[in-house]
Amino acid sequence: MASNETPRQWLQRTASRGARWSRLSVLAGTLSTLVLLVQAWCIATIAQRMVIDSTDFSALVTPLLLLPPAFIARGLLVRARTICGARGGIEIRQSVRRELLERIAVLGPLWARRQHSATLSNRIWDQVDALQGFYADYRPQMLLCGIIPIIILIAVAPLSWAAALILIATGPLIPINMAMVGIGAKKRQEDQFLEMGRMSRHFLDTLQGLSTLKLFGVSKRQADEVHTTSESFRRRTMRVLRLAFLSSAVLEFFASVSIALLALYLGFVYLGQFHFGMYDHGINLFMGLFILILAPEFYQPLRELGVHYHAKAQAEAAAEDLMPILNRRVFERDTDQPAWQPKGSLALSLEGLTARYAGRSSAALDDISIEIRAQEMLAVIGPSGAGKSTLLNVLMGFMHPEAGSLNVLESDQTPRALIDIRSDDWQLQIAWVGQTAVIVSGTLAENLRLANAEASDQDLLDALEQAALQQWLTGLPDGLDTRLGEGGRAVSGGQARRIALARAFLRDARLVLLDEPTASLDQASERLVMEALARLCKGRTVVLLTHRMELLALADRVLMLDQGRVQALETLDNLRAPGGPLARSVSAHPSETRDV
Template identity: 40%
Template structure:
């Protein structure tokens, strides 16, 4: 990673500190109080040793100092515990804030943009890479301040007692941060490469896991196993590289700290032997001065040692911030903007489009220009070949894709409406059922309160009652991850029941029977046909033989609506719909 990029990420990380400033400030203050107790503890201990060895005072004269020393030990333990708590709260606050920023950004970009990357990469961004921020804010940032303040306080105590010892500590202290920075540059780059490898491994593994049956069907199991093994080995090597740099950093710190403490000890040893006679202020070097300097010398380097220990947290945070910063600061060519206009409720819903151009997340045009009107209560079937733009029209009506031109809902531009208000008026059933709640009942009710009779009516209409009795706990049965405990047909029937139960003014159906067997498809389509009479409905389908019961049929080709009319009108004249119908009948024959 370039130095310029590292500096940019470091500045961004420090800017995020604003969200946890109270906790980081408390952690720093507690660390400073603990340092003052360390100095007091060293002073008391040196005084005790001087009284016992040099002056040989009786026990009664130093009991007070011993009691104060024990009190310092207890107070330091309490402050250390409180500092750990404050640091954890700081990291927790930052992690929550970053996750909220990522989720808000994903919501702004919409599902169409999210689907461009594997689920594993988003999981890595939200979990592993965000988690790596914890120690940076909980430990490293407060320790940076303490690494300057605590050695300064210790020098203020040592210099009046013995200037030579203070000068030795002052001269050797800069070596530690210098070598720590040199090692840290390599560690940050290694962490960035490690996170990239982890994101690839997570995404590839999850995608292969979800397509396991397909891989087995085409005898690709062995090849994919070798591919995962190669990616895992690459991740292992990068992880070991990060650990090697972390251990190297610790070794460098310990080496220079030990050298400095040894020089201080040698100076006092030769001074007591009479070989050296400097460092004092006109009087001989006392035992108190020697003990105080030697006790505080390790404590002088301890904040720098701790900073070095936590320096890998900075390297990890910088490596993780690379992807987070790039995602949060990226500017997409087409971004969904959410308006502030409140849509009046309990009014018949009318949709009018004029010059509507549907835009992909990368800025390319998916469909358009489109001009249509969808009056309240009308039931429209949208047909066309794959890639004609049918699903894009559904997604823009859901608010998941940006657009140009005009798309008005009761006279208000869709982009100006509050998304929450608009989604309250919608019910949607797609090709792949999504059951995010824990149990079957929760997925159907979706937070609503309905009577048992109404629930039973919907279960029968959607065909859920045919299989619900065979589940272990009935409606209380858990659906499992991605509805793994249900067949596709069963999951789709539950999704249909959820849509039927929701009071709405616009029902959007995007090929709801595409992945179902014949029996499940009949149940689903029969239920949706019955429900279509209760509100405005737009159905995307490839099944042309059951469209006679719909009010109007729209035919799409190359992103445009090229034909509109009823079943009788479109089948009685030559045109795109008649060609589709002839082609489909030829495929069946």
């Protein structure tokens, strides 16, 4: 994918995702024009034979019978064109949104955390939705602008070359005006998107800090700032809409003047003032009426294109903001690597591994060389900023080292570098439980199947039992179908943490990563979580981040980090021995839980 791709090129390339609907929309519009020719012929024939030729009623039967079906068919084709255009736009938007979410997943949580959540959600929803008008209306209409006028010119030119010449000469007035309007429309749309992002960030920050604002008595002042921001966005939106409405009015004016010129020419021909442009057969009532019926349709595609021109400016502005994410270069493993499925326990080897965050001068992990044995629990401790979370991010594949290597060792297998394993295969072998358990709005079963979409109901029940949630489950009104989260049943912190553990059981991964799994829990919940952790970690390789002495006691070895470097890697007993780094953390009362 070219890094210098323009928004217009990206929009054209992306259009292929809904090409079938776009083709059907254009086909329906073309057939609608052909049906219009039949309508015009019927109306002009009836007028000619009744008013000028004074023929019998029998001569009017054919056009009278054709006219009603033609009206019905044209209405159905216009509806089909609208539906096909809308379906094409929806299909493309869904594809772009899916690609955007996949790209965000590839970029990882480290990148996502650096983005403001309001800006990110604005891109995923509002800016992707801004593409709808371009693909549903503007692009099919642009193709019809090259088809419908040609069909009408082919029908009109044999009757009067002068009428055809008037159509050809006045037609470009509308696209020229559209181009002039478009210069300012895109800039205004870009400004509106920027203002929308700023307003979204400001409003979300205000909501998140509302309790603090009330505590300090400045909520009223903040409300005034929200009003000012929303007013600024309203004014920018009205400027965009004003430009769209004014451009539509100008397009209608040019189209009306052009049709008036054609009608004026035909009028002077009937008065005998003009004697050109008629070939040798002259222009009778049938020809004049036929041409006048078709004339508005000649300009209609151009007028509709002008009406939808702001959709093009809106889509280009949205594409310009989405492309940096969609085209962002990320660390990519070799996609030709065969699928990887470990056959036994996993061990990890870090050799001279150095990792650094973007824009930071100091390394978060500096020349780390350790072995994580198969089926061992390795606890990682250290002060804030020591590199503990960075180590987890490296192990999960969200952060890639700038030096050194991370190798995966299976039992009786040759060590394999992590970069040689496809990221989806690797992450399938990881179960992660963090400090904050995410509960989505949905049923309990849906929350659990986030870890394993193919899990049966019995698998879910077994996982809940392993996570000490069976008793809680029996008290739920609808069992696994009980709705949780927003609009559903409230879940306590301890219950949410054990739901996260149940997901880990469902994952059945070889490698378990734990980040302060008992943080902020009461003693009863902590005890249940620790019992579930003991069951989860059995027979698996575990890396545990914690400051709790009770959790450290479960570990086979403890890794001490400080400023990204290894300070010690020993058993807990050796670290707590007299003169050891943790000697001072030994409580005078062994039953008392202490932080280290």
